[in-house]
Amino acid sequence: xxxxxxxxxxxxxxxxxxxxxxxxxxxxxxTHRRRMRDLPKPxxxxxxxxxxxxxxxxxxxxxxxxxxxxxxxIRQQHPELPxxxxxxxxxxxxxxxxxxxxxxxxxxTIQNSLEKHVHIKDFTYPLVGKKNLVTMEGKEWKMWRAIxxxxxxxxxxxxxxxxxxxxxxxxTEILSDYAAKGNVFELEGxxxxxxxxxxxxxxxxxxxxxxxxxxxxxxxxxxQLQWMPLANDINxxxxxxxxxxxxxxxxxxxxxxxxxxxxxxxxxDRRGEEKANTKRxxxxxxxxxxxxxxxTGESGGSTLPLQFKRSAIDQFKTFLFxxxxxxxxxxxxxxxxxxxxxxxxxxxxxxxxxxxxTDTSKTAEAITKDPHSLNRLPYSLAVLKEVLRLFxxxxxxxxxxxxxxxxxxxxxxxxxxxxxxxxxxSMHRQPDLWPNAEEFIPERFLAKEGDPLFPPKGxxxxxxxxxxxxxxxxxxxxxxxxxxxxTLRDFDIRPAYEEQDRIDGQDRSTHTVNxxxxxxVLVATAKPVLGYPSRVTKRGKRQ
Numbered sequence: 001x002x003x004x005x006x007x008x009x010x011x012x013x014x015x016x017x018x019x020x021x022x023x024x025x026x027x028x029x030x031t032h033r034r035r036m037r038d039l040p041k042p043x044x045x046x047x048x049x050x051x052x053x054x055x056x057x058x059x060x061x062x063x064x065x066x067x068x069x070x071x072x073x074i075r076q077q078h079p080e081l082p083x084x085x086x087x088x089x090x091x092x093x094x095x096x097x098x099x100x101x102x103x104x105x106x107x108x109t110i111q112n113s114l115e116k117h118v119h120i121k122d123f124t125y126p127l128v129g130k131k132n133l134v135t136m137e138g139k140e141w142k143m144w145r146a147i148x149x150x151x152x153x154x155x156x157x158x159x160x161x162x163x164x165x166x167x168x169x170x171x172t173e174i175l176s177d178y179a180a181k182g183n184v185f186e187l188e189g190x191x192x193x194x195x196x197x198x199x200x201x202x203x204x205x206x207x208x209x210x211x212x213x214x215x216x217x218x219x220x221x222x223x224q225l226q227w228m229p230l231a232n233d234i235n236x237x238x239x240x241x242x243x244x245x246x247x248x249x250x251x252x253x254x255x256x257x258x259x260x261x262x263x264x265x266x267x268x269d270r271r272g273e274e275k276a277n278t279k280r281x282x283x284x285x286x287x288x289x290x291x292x293x294x295x296t297g298e299s300g301g302s303t304l305p306l307q308f309k310r311s312a313i314d315q316f317k318t319f320l321f322x323x324x325x326x327x328x329x330x331x332x333x334x335x336x337x338x339x340x341x342x343x344x345x346x347x348x349x350x351x352x353x354x355x356x357x358t359d360t361s362k363t364a365e366a367i368t369k370d371p372h373s374l375n376r377l378p379y380s381l382a383v384l385k386e387v388l389r390l391f392x393x394x395x396x397x398x399x400x401x402x403x404x405x406x407x408x409x410x411x412x413x414x415x416x417x418x419x420x421x422x423x424x425x426s427m428h429r430q431p432d433l434w435p436n437a438e439e440f441i442p443e444r445f446l447a448k449e450g451d452p453l454f455p456p457k458g459x460x461x462x463x464x465x466x467x468x469x470x471x472x473x474x475x476x477x478x479x480x481x482x483x484x485x486x487t488l489r490d491f492d493i494r495p496a497y498e499e500q501d502r503i504d505g506q507d508r509s510t511h512t513v514n515x516x517x518x519x520x521v522l523v524a525t526a527k528p529v530l531g532y533p534s535r536v537t538k539r540g541k542r543q
Contacts, residue, residue: 033046041081057073058070072425072426083409086413095419097418097420103408112401114399116397118399126248129314129317145471148288150287150291152471152474160201165368175536186532187531197210198479199316202283202475206265220254221321224252267303289308321524329528330393332528333390333518334384337390344442385460389434394470396422398419401415424461424462495517
């Protein structure tokens, strides 16, 4: 009889435990919903919170659309909402405090810089490691940001323009091959390889040659991205596939070993240059090592300091991630928006003619002789900034704090327990901040203060705003201006989504955002859907 008694005891214990967990869940649900009851939010259900509203938002977009468009849609549907509001999705995820006002955003990014949310850390660690500038906090972040700042200063980056130009010339040769073949190709993939080559050049003074050869670093990085969660993914096997952790680990080892070799090679080259008293522009990693040795008091020695090497590996992966995120995607959207606005494209081409002359075969040499000529392209820079306004690559996500709240329009918004999200995409499209917010108007960034088009302070934040802004934004500007100068006068590039649909045997004609086939998707970062399928033709030679 003892076994039956034991089984009944176990069953009873499990039943009590299950009942206790259910009771605990409903107590937490009641407590959370009670807290949310009087906070500003879209239409809300005391049982389901804002999950029905979020479901409607997701249904209004193509399945893979980036969710940073959802808050903008919600506010369009519910214009009575203030520019700071909550979205209650507990227990499916953390409830959010959405901020669409620049002054309110400054309270949690500048006046009180909240820590990065744990979701950001969980998301980025498989890609870039734990010692990265995106997720570091406090003294550790300040130390490593200070170490890498000198290398990313605009003046120093100008000394590295030659390598960027050389890599971009290689990119134009690849475009010429695509033009000759007449094939549809993914512009985002080609632009990513260009970005990786430039990062290898400016950070390590290494020719990675990813545009012309297979590269194990890029292969592992791209493979890692494919295993990252997708937006609105309801495929639970893909989402929770235990194999992904083995893939993450294997790819991380490949990337770290590869970068370890490159860093050791660069350190050996650096010592050789010092002995030979070679005078040349230093790559970013050299300036970072100089600053590290000065800050820590360590001697140069004959070996690369282990702590520096470990952090440098993660920082390089971070730069790779950021370049993949920002530069390659923005290059695609520059092409896209200019193809839709031929008058703006003609203005850009005229500006390039005025600065570099009409013989485009001499442009690369002209840039290398005078890198600061890139600063004489105000309209091109305005186009670049307007592209980043309409298609920002990132938004920060912060962790709420019990001691920090947001004051807006006479009300106090607690942050504790919430994922605090100043949504760049949505803020960039607010009509109270941007006249004709959905329109492509580069002249916004040429307007003088007092002009209705003049951007409000803190409202433009594609690289975030405040002390935790993107360290590589100056590099992105330089890369993208070189990209524009060396491609836009020699090539006509247009989207080929309908052709890609025929190639794939799929009808995706209804997959649009704001009526546009080229929208952002979340594939670890904000990328153009389908890699921006394109056709390219060469323009006639001009003298």
